[in-house]
Amino acid sequence: MEQTYSLREKVNQFLIILLPILVTQVCMCAMTFFDTMMSGRVSPNDLVGVAIGSSIWMPVFTGLNGILFAIVPIVAHFLGAQKKEKVPFAVIQAVYLAIAISIVVIICGFYVIHPILGNMELNALSYQIAHDFLAAISFGIIPLFISTVLRCFIDTLGYTRVTMLISMVALPINILLNYVLVFGNFGFPQLGGVGAGWASAITYWCIAIISVCVIQSREPFKSHQIFSSWYRFSLAAWKEQLKIGIPIGIAIFCETSIFAVITLLMSEFSEVTIAAYQVAINVAALIYMMPLSISMALTIVVGFEAGAKRYQDAKQYGYLGIGIALLMAVMAAIVLYFGNEQISSLYTPDMDIRHLAEQFLLYAIFFQLSDAIATPVQGCLRGYKDVRVTFILAMISYWVLGLPLGYVLSHHSGLGAFGYWIGLIVGLAFGATCLSARLMRVQRKYGDIQNV
Numbered sequence: 001m002e003q004t005y006s007l008r009e010k011v012n013q014f015l016i017i018l019l020p021i022l023v024t025q026v027c028m029c030a031m032t033f034f035d036t037m038m039s040g041r042v043s044p045n046d047l048v049g050v051a052i053g054s055s056i057w058m059p060v061f062t063g064l065n066g067i068l069f070a071i072v073p074i075v076a077h078f079l080g081a082q083k084k085e086k087v088p089f090a091v092i093q094a095v096y097l098a099i100a101i102s103i104v105v106i107i108c109g110f111y112v113i114h115p116i117l118g119n120m121e122l123n124a125l126s127y128q129i130a131h132d133f134l135a136a137i138s139f140g141i142i143p144l145f146i147s148t149v150l151r152c153f154i155d156t157l158g159y160t161r162v163t164m165l166i167s168m169v170a171l172p173i174n175i176l177l178n179y180v181l182v183f184g185n186f187g188f189p190q191l192g193g194v195g196a197g198w199a200s201a202i203t204y205w206c207i208a209i210i211s212v213c214v215i216q217s218r219e220p221f222k223s224h225q226i227f228s229s230w231y232r233f234s235l236a237a238w239k240e241q242l243k244i245g246i247p248i249g250i251a252i253f254c255e256t257s258i259f260a261v262i263t264l265l266m267s268e269f270s271e272v273t274i275a276a277y278q279v280a281i282n283v284a285a286l287i288y289m290m291p292l293s294i295s296m297a298l299t300i301v302v303g304f305e306a307g308a309k310r311y312q313d314a315k316q317y318g319y320l321g322i323g324i325a326l327l328m329a330v331m332a333a334i335v336l337y338f339g340n341e342q343i344s345s346l347y348t349p350d351m352d353i354r355h356l357a358e359q360f361l362l363y364a365i366f367f368q369l370s371d372a373i374a375t376p377v378q379g380c381l382r383g384y385k386d387v388r389v390t391f392i393l394a395m396i397s398y399w400v401l402g403l404p405l406g407y408v409l410s411h412h413s414g415l416g417a418f419g420y421w422i423g424l425i426v427g428l429a430f431g432a433t434c435l436s437a438r439l440m441r442v443q444r445k446y447g448d449i450q451n452v
Contacts (some may be wrong), residue, residue: 002158004174007320014320018297021155024252025289025296027167031203032058035196036282038182045346046193048122049129051278053197053322055259056116056130057137058285061144063253064101068094068148070245073192073303074294075156075383080307088226091153093237096109098145106138129193138196140204147204150211156300157220163351166210174203247387252376254394256402265407272352273417279347280360284368287336290328291371294321296380302383311446318380318439322373329372333365363421377435386442393434402427403431 004010029167034055078086113134117127151163166256177199184190191198204206215221236319259281305314343419346358378390406423409415 002287003308003310007359009318010313010316010320012316014297014324015300017155017158017160017300018294018321018324020160020162021296022290022293023043023164024151024160024270024295026286027164027171029286029289030264031055031200032265033282033286034175034178035193035200035345036266036278038178039196040275040279042182042192044348044350044353045123045125046129047275047278048126050133050193050196051124051132051274052117052120052122052130053137053193055278055281057134059253059257059259059266062256063249064105065145065148065247066120066249067242067329068098068145068254069152069248069296069299069382070094070243071149071152072156072299073244073382074241075153076300076303076383079156084224087153088224088229089231089234090241091149091224091226091231092231093234094144094149094241095150096150096233097238097439099142102142102145102310105141106328109134109138114318125403132194136194139198140201143208143329144204145435147208147211150208153226154211154215154221155296156303158300158326159220160220160297162214166207166214169210170203170207174199175205177202185227205387217239244382244385244387247391249384251387251391251394253393254398258398258424261403262406263421265410270415271352273356275350275353276356277360277417279344279353279357280364282347283343283361284364286424287332287364287368288375289369290332291325291375292357294325294328295375295382297321298376298379299382302380303308303385305376305385306384306446311443314383314409314446315443318443321379322410323374325372325376326371329369332337332368336361336365336368359418360421363418363425367421367425370425370432374428374435375430377439380439381442384442384446386438390435393431393438397427397431398424 002013004013036047036050036054039050071090073091078084080092111129117130120127122130151166154160154163178196180188181191181195181199182193183195210232214227215224230352252374262277298318301317301321302314302347305311305317338360340361341354342355343361347357348354381387381390402423403420404423405426406420407418408419409422411419
């Protein structure tokens with residue numbers, strides 16, 4: 001990261017940081033895409049099992065992952081303030097926190113998976129596939145969370161291209177493992193959807209190992225000597241990270257868990273509806289990587305400028321990122337509108353599932369447009385370390401407004417499963433409006449400080 005003086009320099013630096021993050025996020029999301037798509041090619045039961053398993057796992061993963069994202073503004077502020085010597089300690093404490101979170105998740109999962117799946121109206125085979133898929137994923141949780149911390153460290157230094165290359169190596173590994181384990185090629189047993197879980201877990205280990213090797217052997221990461229000293233646990237450091245990370249994690253959890261809850265609520269409909277919804281939400285999640293990547297890049301650049309007390313530069317980066325997100329959202333909407341039939345055909349040959357998924361994809365156009373505003377705004381606010389209001393608004397948008405409205409529309413207006421998505425669209429639009437107002441207030445606050 002370097003100080004910039006003109007809009008052109010800001011655009012160049014922002015794109016240099018953003019584009020590799022986008023490729024990285026797409027690669028990570030593509031793993032779920034291939035898990036779902038390849039499982040659907042085995043049988044509808046495997047598609048439903050992986051759909052249910054993914055819907056339970058993803059909000060847990062993204063929410064807790066969000067807690068670890070706290071290391072980004074912390075390190076960015078250290079770098080902006082020229083306090084490089086404090087970076088290794090913060091990163092190692094985040095690694096310790098990642099391991100602790102992983103252990104808690106594994107223990108909790110052992111006790112809650114059976115009750116959650118038991119309350120869903122699944123046939124015995126879909127139930128077993130969902131359970132075994134989650135059990136397989138659990139073997140990769142510890143390296144997954146550790147690699148999140150290491151990735152945040154690499155990205156915050158501005159070398160997002162490195163994490164992009166790591167993810168580009170990991171994706172073909174995941175696809176190959178899916179090909180081998182899901183379909184039973186090269187003499188391996190055909191595990192179906194469960195094989196997708198094992199493929200992901202093994203891939204998570206590969207990502208963590210590669211990340212450690214890169215940080216240990218390549219500059220400028222090597223000069224930070226992250227692993228040269230194993231610091232003792234620091235409750236004060238954990239407290240600082242959790243103070244920033246918990247609101248981030250809750251905000252992300254509120255957003256991602258709402259889709260999992262809707263999947264559970266849709267169990268009252270047919271398994272065709274569940275499968276079609278999963279196809280659409282899988283595509284929507286892939287598109288969501290665009291505003292999410294912009295949000296992550298904004299946290300880095302805004303945090304760097306705020307740490308250096310260059311608040312006008314931070315403000316300019318914010319508007320730049322939001323503008324790019326809106327442009328990309330319009331392009332994605334065009335693709336969804338004109339290509340929904342081709343997209344649904346990638347997932348399953350079942351015509352009933354495909355036709356229903358095509359309708360869901362049309363609704364996805366509207367809430368991804370709201371995401372294009374709300375998600376980058378959240379990234380800006382995290383760069384300022386302003387996170388508390390974000391998670392409050394996320395709770396209101398999704399759980400107080402979006403889900404109740406969706407339930408009413410689904411059961412009392414004849415819209416059926418589509419009512420839930422209309423509720424989400426309204427909740428997202430409300431959240432985008434309120435978050436934008438919060439950002440303008442924070443920008444004015446820091447602008448006044450700079451002018452004093």
